Amino acid sequence: MISSIFQYEFLQNAFLAGIIIGFIAPLLGVFIVVRRLSLIADALSHVTLAGIAGSLYLSQSFIGLATLNPLYLGIVAAVGGSVLIERLRRLYKHFEELAIPIIMSAGLGMSAIFISLAQGFSTDLFSYLFGSVSAVSRQDLYIVIGIAVIVTAFIYLLYKELFVLSFDDEYAQASGLPTKVVHTLFMLITALVIAASMRIVGILLVSSLITLPVAAAIRMAKSFKQTILYSIIFGELAVIVGLVSAFYLNLAPGGTIVVTSIIILLIVLISKKIILAVRAR
Amino acid sequence: MTKQPLIELQNVSFQYEYTNVLDHISLTINEGDFLALLGPNGSGKSTMLKLILGLLKPTSGKVMLFGQDANKFNHREWIGYVSQKSNSFNSGFPATVKEVVASGLVKSLGLFKRKAPNQDKLVIEALQSVGMESFVQRNIGELSGGQQQRVFIARALVAKPKLLILDEPTVGIDYENVQAFYDLVAHLNARHNMTLMLVTHDVDVVSSKISHVACLNKTIHFHGFKDDYVNLTKDELSEWYGMSVRKIHSHKEEPTK
Numbered sequence: 119m120i121s122s123i124f125q126y127e128f129l130q131n132a133f134l135a136g137i138i139i140g141f142i143a144p145l146l147g148v149f150i151v152v153r154r155l156s157l158i159a160d161a162l163s164h165v166t167l168a169g170i171a172g173s174l175y176l177s178q179s180f181i182g183l184a185t186l187n188p189l190y191l192g193i194v195a196a197v198g199g200s201v202l203i204e205r206l207r208r209l210y211k212h213f214e215e216l217a218i219p220i221i222m223s224a225g226l227g228m229s230a231i232f233i234s235l236a237q238g239f240s241t242d243l244f245s246y247l248f249g250s251v252s253a254v255s256r257q258d259l260y261i262v263i264g265i266a267v268i269v270t271a272f273i274y275l276l277y278k279e280l281f282v283l284s285f286d287d288e289y290a291q292a293s294g295l296p297t298k299v300v301h302t303l304f305m306l307i308t309a310l311v312i313a314a315s316m317r318i319v320g321i322l323l324v325s326s327l328i329t330l331p332v333a334a335a336i337r338m339a340k341s342f343k344q345t346i347l348y349s350i351i352f353g354e355l356a357v358i359v360g361l362v363s364a365f366y367l368n369l370a371p372g373g374t375i376v377v378t379s380i381i382i383l384l385i386v387l388i389s390k391k392i393i394l395a396v397r398a399r
Numbered sequence: 400m401t402k403q404p405l406i407e408l409q410n411v412s413f414q415y416e417y418t419n420v421l422d423h424i425s426l427t428i429n430e431g432d433f434l435a436l437l438g439p440n441g442s443g444k445s446t447m448l449k450l451i452l453g454l455l456k457p458t459s460g461k462v463m464l465f466g467q468d469a470n471k472f473n474h475r476e477w478i479g480y481v482s483q484k485s486n487s488f489n490s491g492f493p494a495t496v497k498e499v500v501a502s503g504l505v506k507s508l509g510l511f512k513r514k515a516p517n518q519d520k521l522v523i524e525a526l527q528s529v530g531m532e533s534f535v536q537r538n539i540g541e542l543s544g545g546q547q548q549r550v551f552i553a554r555a556l557v558a559k560p561k562l563l564i565l566d567e568p569t570v571g572i573d574y575e576n577v578q579a580f581y582d583l584v585a586h587l588n589a590r591h592n593m594t595l596m597l598v599t600h601d602v603d604v605v606s607s608k609i610s611h612v613a614c615l616n617k618t619i620h621f622h623g624f625k626d627d628y629v630n631l632t633k634d635e636l637s638e639w640y641g642m643s644v645r646k647i648h649s650h651k652e653e654p655t656k
Contacts, residue, residue: 152489275511278504278505279505281505282502285502289480290505292453294476340536341495342493
């Protein structure tokens with residue numbers, strides 16, 4: 119496989135994009151999980167699907183748009199969805215989680231309409247749903263790199279603000295932080311990470327790459343920085359093992375990456391249990 | 400030298416869904432004061448703190464902080480805040496004591512600055528002042544309620560605030576630690592000239608340490624020196640609160656109750 123990577127451009131694209139996503143998704147995922155926003159990430163991924171399906175339909179219907187990269191409309195949909203979720207969360211102050219099914223069903227409903235309008239998309243759509251080793255173009259890779267730069271800079275520069283906001287929302291406000299601005303930016307960044315990740319893991323499984331490595335890391339880490347480090351290690355491990363097995367077994371990488379993450383999680387949970395049992399003796 | 404007023408509430412009212420929570424409150428806290436804010440549950444104490452902290456805006460009236468309009472006040476790092484225990488924090492949060500205390504520097508550092516040059520020293524000093532320095536690498540969720548509360552006080556102290564606001568900080572802490580806790584805040588007030596505002600029910604424990612008392616029940620019923628409060632009759636207090644309250648035991652009097 120190592121030699122194939124140098125040989126085929128599509129494999130280079132998939133692996134580079136995968137390694138980048140294996141870094142940014144768990145990095146952002148730590149903040150998403152501790153802020154209890156995991157389900158919001160899931161809802162956003164379904165909105166992204168509506169953007170992708172809409173774009174594929176447009177490319178099919180208008181020759182002028184035939185070469186439009188569906189990632190662009192996917193990003194627009196994800197960002198729009200994140201703004202709408204925030205609006206709804208403020209509107210239903212006492213039922214904040216209500217925003218999730220509303221946005222999720224809206225996204226899936228619109229996707230269903232676009233898909234049936236175009237009378238199905240066959241393999242193309244399948245690769246967006248569950249990821250693909252072969253479908254990542256050079257242009258996709260550049261978009262992923264661009265998003266990774268923005269996400270990493272955001273978390274690097276606003277690390278302490280994000281930490282305070284995640285740990286203790288009220289304290290963050292009382293400290294005079296612009297919590298609304300930071301939170302809104304955070305949701306936009308989440309939308310970008312989802313759009314970037316879906317080419318590799320697929321829309322339906324994006325949120326797993328954001329949450330599963332963190333779920334394992336949180337059981338092991340003592341500090342917040344350690345949680346971030348372990349999450350990234352687990353994320354990278356899942357992406358690399360997942361992509362290699364997807365390539366050799368001719369499977370959708372979304373599936374292999376998620377199953378690898380689940381195995382990592384199980385190993386961590388079981389070893390933690392054993393360690394605790396041994397210590398208790 | 401005249402003392403600077405750090406908090407001024409000027410005729411402040413606050414309504415929540417058409418109910419008057421606070422009604423025309425005026426209150427001044429000067430530099431160096433140690434004020435205990437007393438009042439029954441539902442008297443608006445927490446709302447008043449939220450107005451001061453900028454978490455709520457008054458329906459009418461004006462809040463002044465350090466002589467500036469609270470809306471334009473941009474030195475929140477001068478105000479340390481310790482909320483009621485476990486109010487807003489998730490005890491499963493994966494962070495060390497060190498990370499939690501360091502997060503108290505968030506405002507004084509300013510945007511985009513990641514770390515103070517002497518951050519580790521500041522964190523240790525803050526933890527030393529609450530006797531928690533040996534816990535620096537421990538996970539915050541592993542500590543007992545009283546220990547967590549001391550860590551949160553260290554978080555408030557790390558930025559060296561001029562004013563410290565404590566909202567029932569000893570709820571859920573056992574009696575001996577309550578004593579030690581008030582010794583600590585009294586020390587901060589006396590030795591480090593830190594102005595203190597304390598919402599509490601521990602009137603007896605704290606009475607020897609405070610300088611001022613304010614009694615709140617939608618409106619301010621009494622505000623003045625502690626000694627004047629001690630001389631109030633029980634009837635006056637009952638009338639204000641609509642219920643019987645404990646008086647502060649001064650050493651001249653026999654404890655009532």
